[in-house]
Amino acid sequence: MKVILIKDVKGSGKAGTILDVADGYARNFLLAKGYAIEATAKNVNDLQGRKAAEQHRMEVAKSEAEAVAAKLKDKVILIKAKAGQGGKLFGAVTSATLSERIKSDYGIDIDKKKIVLSSDIKAYGDYEFEVKMTQGISCKMSVKVEPEE
Structure with a gap:
């Protein structure tokens, strides 16, 4: 099962990472505890949009700092x-x-x-x-x- 981590999980990955994990691990631990969401097409697109927005914010902050x-x-x-x-x-x-x-x-x-x-x-x-x-x-x-x- 593919999931998107929304929190850092020790041994699995950092927030924003798309992982392919066992169904039981995903359902019983990651999804149940709120550490991840299912990697549906909508959720993957939302993740990519958030990453692009964060990248843009970082570039703007860097250019302001340089100025x-x-x-x-x-x-x-x-x-x-x-x-x-x-x-x-x-x-x-x-x-x-x-x-x-x-x-x-x-x-x-x-x-x-x-x-x-x-x-x-x-x-x-x-x-x-x-x-x-x-x-x-x-x-x-x-x-x-x-x-x-």
């Missing part, structure tokens, strides 16, 4: 902060701070989890960081931390 990466590439963010003796900042410049600054300076909303810092910035100076968009698309940016006047 954002091109816009942000090699940009410098200026942050003014207060510090104590020796130039050590009160607090730190974190990925959340950088995310807010990118949104205010460039109008692009970047999730703080996508900003990769080697460590939090706790002193004045120039630092580089990476913004990882999606699927291997990333860009390097710089931040310059200066004393607040």
